[in-house]
Amino acid sequence: MKTTKLLLITICAIMVSISAFADDTGYYQVPVGARDVLVAMKTTVHHGRFEGDFIAELSLDEIEVLRNNGFEVKPVSDNYLLDELGIGHKPGTDDWHTYQEMRDGFYDLAANYPDITLLEVLGYSVQNRELFALKISANPLIEEDEPEVVFWGGIHGNEFTAAEVPYLHALYLCHNYGTNPAITEYIDNNEIWCIPMINPDGHELGTRNNANGIDLNRDYGYQWDGWGSSWYPFSQVESRVVREFCMENNITLSTTVHCSGDVLFYQWGFSPNTAPDNNLIVRVGERYSDAASYALVNSWSDYETHGEVLDYVYGSHGALCYTVETNNWSSQVQYTYERNQAGMNNFCELAGEGLHGMVTDAQSGDPLWAAVWIEGNPIPAYTDPSLGDFHRMMLPGTYDLTVWANGYQPETVTGVVVEFGVPGEFDVELTPSGGEYAFMVTSVNQEDPNNAYNTITYPAWALGAPDDLPCSIGSGGFIVLDMGEGHEIVDGNGNDFTVTEWDHPRDPGPETYRVYSGDAYNQNTLIGEATGTASFDLSTAGVTSTRYLKITDASGSSPNFPLAGMDLDAITVINSGIAVAGGIVAEVSIPAEVEISVYPNPFNPTTVLRFKLQDASLVSLNVYDIPGRLVTELVNGWRDAGVHEVAFDGSNIASGIYLYKLEAGEFTASGQMVLMK
Ligand SMILES: [Ca+2]
Ligand SMILES: [Ca+2]
Ligand SMILES: [Ca+2]
Ligand SMILES: [Ca+2]
Ligand SMILES: [Zn+2]
Incomplete structure (x- = not known):
């Protein structure tokens, strides 16, 4: 016994030293007074304190x-490190699940609860593991x-309990459907x-970062800064x-769950x-933090x-x-999950509070992906692109809204x-033939957003038609804007x-900037450089279209003007994917997504797949089976618009979950069906 124990201690010690000093960095206690120095170095500091100090990941240079x-x-x-950060621990040897266990657990849930789940x-x-998700909802196959x-x-791999909380909640929700009235x-x-x-990958490697060594929770586009x-x-x-x-x-x-601490953080x-x-x-956050007995804390005020x-x-x-920051103790996984359970339930209960709408095309009735601006609020929210439904939490009050989809006339709804x-x-039904402008902020890095004047300009002020309200991107900053699906700028006359x-x-006068085209992630093609308001021709860069x-x-100016750097009011599209040369709007039909359903499901041994096409395709x-092998090809060829049915016979295959995938023109739909013999 003694030998075994010694051996375990030795292994732990080795693991700690490897994890702590990989890439020349380790974990250190630093006084909170060092915050400005740490921020200037963009140092990773863990939420929560130890003996009143920051816990920072430091390289030798930073030290x-x-x-x-x-x-x-x-x-x-x-x-x-062991108790709070989980450094040196591995899931699977204790109360934490491994990737494989959690993945298989979700596949089992999907098989056992086909009426309320969609995997x-x-x-x-990076290392080709599945990013699996479980949608839990009645009628899960349809939006x-x-x-x-x-x-x-x-999101941080070595924060193991952070993965357990949503995992255990999925089990809890499924197990209580139909018996617990609130959960139902x-x-x-x-x-x-x-x-x-x-x-x-980080979960399996026991690292905070992903397999490329990148902190995924610093990789998102809004005010990204490296x-x-x-x-x-x-x-x-x-x-x-x-x-x-x-x-x-x-x-x-x-919510996005992390370790460690007993805290709920909010913007910014x-x-x-x-x-x-x-x-x-x-107000909404309190319904979670009170239920969990967590502190509700502004994220920036922490670090x-x-x-x-x-x-x-x-x-x-x-x-x-x-x-959410939970503790990261393997022995307390169930306790920690249960501590968060009521808060998660409160969120499910609250989500329907606020604004609820539907935005469609006035002529075709098709659902629209629309931006909804609440009067006085500089950040728009969006409808669901597949159904046009809108749900935005709001406190009680009376609101005026402006609803706008790209290429449509904006509509105002009051009171x-x-x-x-x-x-x-x-x-709201929107009328086509409006202008086309930038529709969504994909990424932005407003350098010096809190310059000496503390002039706050919002990135979303660059969206929509020119309105004398700019987003100042700061000296050396940038913004990436999305014109929206189907509204690519194209090279016309x-x-x-x-x-x-x-x-x-x-x-200092009109400021200089550069314009690049590309996709959502890489914008490397220089279209041109200009000073002040200017128009650009995609053909100068050999580009045929860009979304x-x-x-x-590129002003090279001081960061300390009230509106430092280039001040972007709007992008106005002249030639777009839905316009023809000369500016006359072409007749376009945007087909709705395909729909597919399976009945009966589960089935034995035959079932019927029923799908609806908007257009001949x-x-x-x-x-397919779960490992992705083709089981059978049910349809392959042209089909007319309308409803089609095709039978599937599982007589010769084993019980289990099977996936079906429908591709019709540019649309796809997929789901799962369960054969139970
Ligand atoms: Ca549903
Ligand atoms: Ca052109
Ligand atoms: Ca400026
Ligand atoms: Ca503007
Ligand atoms: Zn984290």
């Missing part, structure tokens, strides 16, 4: 800088007019997403998957300025960070998002009343778009 500035730096004790693999990690509540975990209601009325492991070794906004495949999830699903309320992380929705954010998912979800999508328990309802730069009386534009400040419908 030297701190000591030269007169700050005491001392290594953190091994016990702290989706959102993408793959319904319901708020979407998201529980993310495991949450599942019937919301689309709840549990996504426990956004960084499965923290955590991030190469550029959304440089990692795992953060791209999260962004694409946010683009496809209109999140209403979300990058700036000391108060978030526009601060009252709402605090400054740039590129967190917290700021991205709120800043780019206008949706609520909180960072929408929100009460506790009674959403403020609005339905002459100039293709105009950049409106706004000038402030105390600016994204990046504007970088080239269709393929295949069935």
Whole structure:
């Protein structure tokens, strides 16, 4: 026995030293007075304190800088690393689940609860592990007019309990459906997403960062600033998957779980300025933090960070998002989960409070991906692109809204009343043939957002038509704007778009900037450079179309003007994907997504897949097993518009989950069916 124990201690000690000093960095206690020095170095500091000090990850160079500035730096004790940060622990040897166990657990849930779950693999990690998600909702295969509540975990791989909380909550929700009336209601009325492991490689490697050594919670686009070794906004495949999830699903309320501490953090992380929705954010946050007995703390006041998912979800999508910090003790996994359970339930109960609307095309009735601006709020929120439904939490009050989809005339709705328990309802039909402008902020780095004048300009002020309200991107900053799906700028006759730069009386005059084209993640093609308002021609760079534009400040001016750097008022599209040369809007039909359903499901041994096409299309419908092997090809060829049915016979295959995937023209739909013999 004695030998075994000694051996274990030795192994732990070796693991600690390897983890702590990989890449020349280790964990140190640093006085909180060193904050400005740490921020200037973009140092990673863990949320929470130890003996009143910061816990910082420091390289030898950073230690030297701190000591030269007169700050005491001392290594953190091994016990702290083991107990608080989980350094040296491995899941699977204790109460934490491994990646494989958690993944298989979700596949089992999907098989056992097909009426309320949909398993989706959102993408793959650097080392090709699945980024699996479970949608928990009645009628899970179809998009319904319901708020979407998201529980993310495991963005930092070695924060093991952070993955357990959303995982265990998925089990809890499924097990209590139909028996616990409150849980049944949450599942019937919301689309709840549990996504426990956004960084499965880090989880398996026991590292905070992903397999490329990047801190994924510094890789998001909103006020990204190169923290955590991030190469550029959304440089990692795992953060791209999260962004694409946010683009496809209109999140209403979300949490991202971390370790360690007993804290709920709220916006902003990058700036000391108060978030526009601060009252709402605090009131909603209290319903979680009170239930969990956690402190509710402003993230920046704890420590400054740039590129967190917290700021991205709120800043780019206008949706609520909180960072939960739980302890990271293997022996307390169940206790820690249960401590968070009531807060998560409260969020499911609250998500329907606020504004609820539907935005459609006045002529075709098709759902629209629209921006909704609440009067006085500088950050728009968006409808769900597949259904046009809108859910935005708001405190009781009376609101005026401006609803706008790219290429449509904006509509104003006044006097929408929100009460506790009674959403403020609005339905808007938008008329086509409006102008096209920038539609969403993908990434932004407003250098010196808190310059000496503390002039706050919001990135979203660069969206929509010119209105004399600019986003000043600061001296050396940049912004990446999305024109929206189907609204790419195309190379037509002459100039293709105009950049409106706004000038402030105390600016140094019109400022210089560069414009680049590309996709959401790389914008490397220089279209041109200009000073002040100017129009650009894509053909000068040999570009035929672009959905994204990046504007970088090239003024070379001082950061200390009230509106430092280039002041971007708007981007006006001249030639777009839906316009023809000469500016006449072409007749376009945007087909709705395909729909598919399976009945019966589960089945034995036959079932029927039923799908609906808006237009005649080239269709393929295949069935796969869980490892992704093709089981059978059900359809492969042209099909007319309308409803089609095809039978599937499972007589010759084993019981289990099978996936079907329908591709019709540019649209795809997929789901799962369960054969139970
Ligand atoms: Ca549903
Ligand atoms: Ca052109
Ligand atoms: Ca300026
Ligand atoms: Ca503007
Ligand atoms: Zn974390």
